[in-house]
Amino acid sequence: MRLISRSLLVAAAMTLPLAATVQGQSDSPYQSHLKARQGFMSIVSFNIATLGGMARGNIAYDAEAAQTAADNIAAIAGVDTSPFWPEGSDNGALGDRTRALPVIWENPEGFGEAWTGFRTAATGMAEVAGGGLAALRGGIGPLGNSCGNCHEDFRQSID
Numbered sequence: 662m663r664l665i666s667r668s669l670l671v672a673a674a675m676t677l678p679l680a681a682t683v684q685g686q687s688d689s690p691y692q693s694h695l696k697a698r699q700g701f702m703s704i705v706s707f708n709i710a711t712l713g714g715m716a717r718g719n720i721a722y723d724a725e726a727a728q729t730a731a732d733n734i735a736a737i738a739g740v741d742t743s744p745f746w747p748e749g750s751d752n753g754a755l756g757d758r759t760r761a762l763p764v765i766w767e768n769p770e771g772f773g774e775a776w777t778g779f780r781t782a783a784t785g786m787a788e789v790a791g792g793g794l795a796a797l798r799g800g801i802g803p804l805g806n807s808c809g810n811c812h813e814d815f816r817q818s819i820d
């Protein structure tokens with residue numbers, strides 16, 4: 662009797678979190694994946710806004726702030742985001758909650774190359790951002806292009 666009730670308790674303890682997970686997924690498939698990758702992009706975007714603002718002269722150049730922004734981008738560029746992109750989480754399957762195009766999964770090599778280009782540009786920017794406005798301006802083009810290269814092929818554009 663005691664044994665049965667204990668195993669029932671164990672079973673209940675194991676079922677509850679599982680039920681919660683399944684419930685969350687059926688409500689909104691891949692919601693946490695979308696949050697993770699869109700949050701990743703938001704962090705990148707937040708930091709490049711500082712660098713772009715300085716490059717354009719809209720924000721006064723500040724070596725320390727520039728270096729922080731560039732270091733943040735380089736650090737997050739080092740994250741392996743592959744778990745955020747499960748097959749079946751494209752905008753064809755999930756609709757307008759994501760702008761990830763199916764071509765990401767049809768052309769994984771191309772997607773991987775776009776990541777490599779971004780990482781290279783992010784590292785390059787981190788090497789120069791604190792070294793003066795001219796140096797920062799030299800790094801912003803390649804970095805901005807690395808976003809655009811990927812978005813052009815792999816992200817749904819909003820017209």
Ligand code: HEC
Nearest residue numbers: 699702705706709759760761775776779807808811815816
């Ligand atoms: C290797 C591909 C790739 C690179 C590199 C990349 N992005 Fe993205 N980005 C995407 C994809 C795909 C999406 C759509 C994600 C989704 O909606 O699920 C996206 C979405 C975004 C979003 C929208 C996030 C949201 O809340 O929906 C912003 C902002 C963004 N990217 C900025 C940037 C910036 C800035 C850079 C470069 C510094 C960059 N991205 C580099 C592929 C990339």
